[in-house]
Amino acid sequence: MAVAVTLVRMKLAILRHSTKGQRGGMMASGGVLGLLFAAGTIYLAFLEGDWLAAAYAVWMLGWIIGPVFSGGGDETLRPEFFSLIGLPARKLAAGLLVSAFVGVAPVISLIALAGMVVAATSPVNALVAVPAMVLQLAVFVLLSKVAVALLGIALRSRAGAIGAGVINGVVLAFLGQAWVFAVAFGQGSQIPAFVRYLPSGWGLLAAQGNYLALAAMAVLIGLLLAAWAALLTRRAGANRPSTRGRRPMRAGTGREAVVAKELRTWSRDLVRNHQLTFALAYGVFFAGAPLVLGWTGMLPWAAPIFIVMAAAMTANLYGTDGTSLWLVLMTPGSSDVRGRQLAWLVTVGPVAALLAVAFTLLTGGPWALILTATAALLGGGAGMVPLIAVYALVPGTDPQKRGGNPLRTSEDDSALTGLAYLMLLLVGLTGAPAVVVAILFGWWGVAAGLATGALCYWGLGLLAQRRLAARGPELLHMMRTGRRPDGGESSAFKLPDMPKKQRMLVMFCWSLGAIPLVPQGVVAAIFVSTGQLRQSWFLATYMSPGLRWPVAIAFMLLGLAMYGVGLWLPHRAKKAPAREAVYD
Structure with a gap:
C-alpha cells in the first residue's frame, strides 16, 4: 500500500x-x-x-x-x-x-x-x-x-x-x-x-x-x-541484432547510397516494419469494412487510404533517426532528401499499385478515380513526408537508446499525434485537385494525377532539400537538446499559448473536420457522380437531384473551413507576440 x-x-x-x-x-x-x-x-x-x-x-x-x-x-x-x-x-x-x-x-x-x-x-x-x-x-x-x-x-x-x-x-x-x-x-x-x-x-x-x-x-x-x-x-531486455549475412551495399553515387541505406532501414527497423504493416492493414480493413453491408464501392480505395496512412506514420522521418542527422550534414552532396523520397516511393508504391489494381478488378471500377488518386497521392506523400519532417521535426529518441517501449520514439507524444493528423490532411489535399479532374473529366484525371504527383515529388522535395541545407545545424541542435536555438518550442507543430476556449476549438476542428470533408463530402460526391444513391449515412445521396451536389460541396467546404480554423487560430496566436514586440 x-x-x-x-x-x-x-x-x-x-x-x-x-x-x-x-x-x-x-x-x-x-x-x-x-x-x-x-x-x-x-x-x-x-x-x-x-x-x-x-x-x-x-x-x-x-x-x-x-x-x-x-x-x-x-x-x-x-x-x-x-x-x-x-x-x-x-x-x-x-x-x-x-x-x-x-x-x-x-x-x-x-x-x-x-x-x-x-x-x-x-x-x-x-x-x-x-x-x-x-x-x-x-x-x-x-x-x-x-x-x-x-x-x-x-x-x-x-x-x-x-x-x-x-x-x-x-x-x-x-x-x-x-x-x-x-x-x-x-x-x-x-x-x-x-x-x-x-x-x-x-x-x-x-x-x-x-x-x-x-x-x-x-x-x-x-x-x-x-x-x-x-x-x-x-x-528492459534489448533487441538482439541479426547476425545473418547480408549482401554488401553497392552504390555508385551519394543518392544511391542514401536509397540503399533507407531501404535497409525499412527492412531492418522493427518500428518501421510495424508502421508499414499497420498502414497496410488499416487501409485494407477500413476499405473492406462496408462489405458487411454488401457494399463493395469502397474496397478499391484501400490503396489511397494505405498511402495516406503510411505517410502519416512516417511524418517524423528525420526525428526518428535521432542524432544521426549529423552524418547528413557532413555529406551535403549526398542528396539525402531525394534518396529518402525514392526509398519511400519504392517501399510504398508497389504495394499501393497492387492494391489499386487488384481491388478495382474485383469491383469493376471506378478505374479512373482510383488510378488518379493512387498516382497523385504517391507523389504527394513522397514529397510531403520529407518536407514536414524538416519543417515540423519532433526530437526523437536515438534508435539505439529506445527503452522497453519501442513505440515511444519521442518524449512529445502529443506533437507526434498532431503531426500524424496534419499529415493525413496535407497528403489528402495533394491528391484532391486530380481527383476533382477525374470526377469531372474521367480518364483525363489520370494524366492530372501523374502531373500533380510528379510536381509534388519534385517541388516539395526541393523545398525540403533547401530547408535542410539552410537550417540543418539548428535541426541537429534541436535533436540533441530538445530545444530550438532561439529558446522556442522544440516542435513547430506545437500549439502556441492560447485561451482555453480557442485551444478547445482547435482540437475540435482537427478531430472532427474529417467527418464533413471526407465521408459526407468527398465520398458522397463520388457516390452522386456514379449514381449510387441512398448509401447508408451519406446525406447527399438521399437528397433530391437538385440538392445532391450542393449538399456534398457544402460538407466539403465545412470540413475545409474547420481545418482552416484549426490552422488559422494557432498561426494568429504565434504572430501575436511578434506584433506586441514591434509595438513595444
Whole structure:
C-alpha cells in the first residue's frame, strides 16, 4: 500500500506541473471531447438492446489500440525509473496500476461506465454497479498495459512486429468504421448476443443481476496483474541484432547510397516494419469494412487510404533517426532528401499499385478515380513526408537508446499525434485537385494525377532539400537538446499559448473536420457522380437531384473551413507576440 500511495503522489505531482501551458490545454481539449463521447455512451443506456454493451466493447478496444497512436500510452511513471530500487515485480505492477487510475482518460472512462447505474435493473443492482464500474475500469487499464507490454516484446522480432501491425491496424480501422457495424446491426434484429459476454460487458452483467460477473472480473484482474508483472521483468531486455549475412551495399553515387541505406532501414527497423504493416492493414480493413453491408464501392480505395496512412506514420522521418542527422550534414552532396523520397516511393508504391489494381478488378471500377488518386497521392506523400519532417521535426529518441517501449520514439507524444493528423490532411489535399479532374473529366484525371504527383515529388522535395541545407545545424541542435536555438518550442507543430476556449476549438476542428470533408463530402460526391444513391449515412445521396451536389460541396467546404480554423487560430496566436514586440 505504501508503494501505491507514493506512486500516486508522484503521478499527481507530475500532472500538477504539466497542466500548465500547451499540455494543459491539450488535456483540457481532449477531456471535453472525451466527455462528449462519455455522454453519448450513457445515452445508449436508455435504449433497448445491447447498445451499451457494444459501446463498452468499443471503449475496451480504444484502451487497447489507443497507445499505438500515442507512443505507448500514458507512461508518466515508467517502470524503468524503478528498476534499481529492487521492488518485487508484482508489488511494482500493483503500485503502477493504482497510479494509472490518476489521469484524464481513466476519469472519463469511469464517467462513461456510469451507464451501468442507469442500466441497473433494481436499486440493489444500482449499488452493485458502483464497484462494478471500478473493476471494469481496472480491466480496461490492465488490458492496455498488457497490450503495450506484449507489443513491446513483439517489436523485438520481425514476425512479431508484422503481426502486431496487422492486429493494431485492423482494430483501429474497426473503430474508425464503427458506423458500418452500427448500421449492419441496426438493419438486423439486434446486436449479437456475444457482445454482452466479452470482458467489456461483465460489469454491465453484474449491474443487471449476474453477480458472478464481479468474481469473474476480480479473477481476470488478478491474472492480468500477474501477466503484467511478468512482462515488466522482460521489458528492459534489448533487441538482439541479426547476425545473418547480408549482401554488401553497392552504390555508385551519394543518392544511391542514401536509397540503399533507407531501404535497409525499412527492412531492418522493427518500428518501421510495424508502421508499414499497420498502414497496410488499416487501409485494407477500413476499405473492406462496408462489405458487411454488401457494399463493395469502397474496397478499391484501400490503396489511397494505405498511402495516406503510411505517410502519416512516417511524418517524423528525420526525428526518428535521432542524432544521426549529423552524418547528413557532413555529406551535403549526398542528396539525402531525394534518396529518402525514392526509398519511400519504392517501399510504398508497389504495394499501393497492387492494391489499386487488384481491388478495382474485383469491383469493376471506378478505374479512373482510383488510378488518379493512387498516382497523385504517391507523389504527394513522397514529397510531403520529407518536407514536414524538416519543417515540423519532433526530437526523437536515438534508435539505439529506445527503452522497453519501442513505440515511444519521442518524449512529445502529443506533437507526434498532431503531426500524424496534419499529415493525413496535407497528403489528402495533394491528391484532391486530380481527383476533382477525374470526377469531372474521367480518364483525363489520370494524366492530372501523374502531373500533380510528379510536381509534388519534385517541388516539395526541393523545398525540403533547401530547408535542410539552410537550417540543418539548428535541426541537429534541436535533436540533441530538445530545444530550438532561439529558446522556442522544440516542435513547430506545437500549439502556441492560447485561451482555453480557442485551444478547445482547435482540437475540435482537427478531430472532427474529417467527418464533413471526407465521408459526407468527398465520398458522397463520388457516390452522386456514379449514381449510387441512398448509401447508408451519406446525406447527399438521399437528397433530391437538385440538392445532391450542393449538399456534398457544402460538407466539403465545412470540413475545409474547420481545418482552416484549426490552422488559422494557432498561426494568429504565434504572430501575436511578434506584433506586441514591434509595438513595444
